[in-house]
Amino acid sequence: MAVIEAIELRRTYRTTTGVIRRKPLEVEAVRGISFAVEQGELFGLLGPNGAGKTTTIKMLITLLLPTSGEARVLGHNVVDDAREVRQRIGYVFGGDRGLYERLSAYDNLRYFAELYGVSGKAQRARIDEVLELVGLKGRESERVEGYSRGMRQRLHIARGILHDPEVVFLDEPTIGVDPVGARELRTLIANLIATGKTVLLTTHYMFEADALCDRIAVIAKGTIVGEGTPTQLKANVAGGRVTEIEVFGVDDAAVGRLRGIDGVTAVTVEDRDQKQLLIVQTTSERELTAPLLSELDGVEVGRVASREPTLEDAYVALVTAE
Amino acid sequence: MKTWLRIFFVGGVISFRALFSWIRPSIYIPTMLLGPTTQVLFFAYLGRTAHLKSDSWFVVGNAVQSASVAALFGMGFAIDGERWTQTLSAVLATPANRAALFLGRALPVLVNAAVTAATGFLGGALLLGFRMPWSQVPALALVLLLASFACTGLGMLTGAVGLRMRDVPIIANLTMAVLLIFCGVNIPLDKLPGWMHRTADWLPMTHSIAAARRIAEGASLRSVSSELLRELALGLTYLLVGFGLMRFFEQEGRRLGTLDRA
């Protein structure tokens, strides 16, 4: 049985626009999303801002009612069995809100331990354990207001796993954390999986998703546009290889000609100061470097490199495809 | 429109919006209008409990005092609220005429204060049967305006202090507490210990309240003119000191980078 199951989940927000004359406005944030996450899996949700990731997570963690569709976590319905679900899951949002600033980290944890029913003797031991795990041991008696962004994020994670939940939801847990700190957080997340937990993660960092996730769903405008292991995603979309060509002053016509070449699946142009970088995705059957260059006849060409597609290439192809 | 005039009004409207981001009437009416009325009622009944003074004595005192609440808090928040939204240094970075800028901020606060006091009277009239000759209303309105002006001056001073300290609400609370006790709002001045009585002479509101009470009883403006002049002088003094202090702190704040300290 899948640990997390989403079946045709939909969520529409009703808000108003305008300050003087309020007009009702409906935002279809999630439009029929289905996926399943198995025990012990680290599942990633990727997607542009406003794609509906947070909305999806909030429905799964019982904080938001779906407009239609169904979701179960560990077999419990997220609408009707909210308490059962809440008891068994942990969740962590990125950002530095959500803590009692004037209390110590220890008190923050003690409070939530009690709310999650971790009490008595077990409580102290468990709090020590999670503090150790997130690397805040020794700083726990300081007030949170003096904590750095990274420390707050660790504290959030500590809070999220206090009650040893079977499933952990992480919504952009490394946002705003410095590279070293983010790497440590990733190790922490990988360790969660090592201890048998199931994790659902959202992030905007592709290398992070690539490094951590067993499986990924890419969401754009409220629907899933691609799903699979990172390897599958890379293979499906790019089909094979990526050729990067540095050019100086390429025009639209030349880019159009490149797109016309048999075997080229996508061409994107990135501006870099005076030069541009052409990222050409091709199928792997043929070696296309020569035809590409011949179409660029007359354009000053710099460095040319051919590489394996990254998850980012796959992601960009998925979310830009109309 | 002249630039300084525009700044005056725009600054004013912005500060007013910051002050009542909840400007919707459904909220403004209960808080700003219920407040003075319930205060008037409370102290009038407290006066009955103590067998101290007549209901109208309390109606006048508290209605005028409620103007000070509005003026003090309004001025403080107009400045402090701005720092909250981190716009203060942006505003100060403009070459706008400083006097127009800050006085523009004071104007809506002043008007609001006067309206607040007026509702106190209305509440007293409706619920406690407070009566005064209709012919005295213009004179009373003038006194109210003067009281609000004097308190706005004090508010300018506390607001200026707020430029330096984070605790504007605390300062505003303390100031209000002092005004409530010292200025003869609820305790006749002659029942106060001597030093309090003497201090009251130098606070805004003391003289307006005294004048307002006499006007409510039918006295002419002329007969209370010395009180009114004194109040005007006090208000001007506070305003100027507050304004000077604000400019001083502004310069200093630029130097020390404390303007937007959140």
Place this chain on the structure above:
Amino acid sequence: MTRGARVFWTGFVLHFKNLSASPFMMVTAAIWPLVYATLAFLMFRATHQAPSLLYAALGAAVMGIWSTTATSAGGAIQQQRWLGILELLVGTPARLILVLAPITVAIAGIGVYSIATTLLWGRLLFGVPIHVLHPFLFAVAIPAAVLSIGMLGLVLASSFVLYRSASNLSQALEYPIWLITGMLIPLSLLPGWVHPLAWALAPTWGMRAVRRAAIGGDVGVPLLVCAALTVAYTVLAFLLLHHFERLARDRATLALT
């Protein structure tokens, strides 16, 4: 202790700690009761027909409990939302009322500081004798008053979170409740139609219990009524919060984003 009691107690202790660390909360909780005590002392002292100064000191002290409740408890749920904590709290398996009640009760509890300060202030500046007739009953009456007033605060908080346009009413409730619950003004001075209203409000009975424990009179009845009102408010808050949670999950109003 049962789990519910533990959740309540831990929450109360931590929120009390959190509030005590807020300078604004502490200063306002300390200043205003002293201001009203001073006003009452000076007013009562000016005539010979007024109640005693101890009566005034106790009244001002309990006014302080209501004051913190009116100014802070009404917006307590909003406050948690602004802190970004509301959804974390709702997301726990604990019952919402057990999570939120400690907050408003702790807010009322901050008012207890004012009992100490007003009595001391009165003693030092106005020579008011601190004479408590039944210290034990006094010690029971204070928590009873705090608990019932705090639960009234929760009723306010949960109504205001549902009817947001009313939420600024909370502060406007300060004077009216002081006026009609016999803090400084005997109920007998007020018109008859006010009495039933006063009887339904915890501050009336909390005040009575505290004052009678100190000055004399039957404490049992006010204490019992306090307890009964606490139960009634709890039921009311439970229903309101139940409704709120469902509505908030539906309308996505738990978080600010």
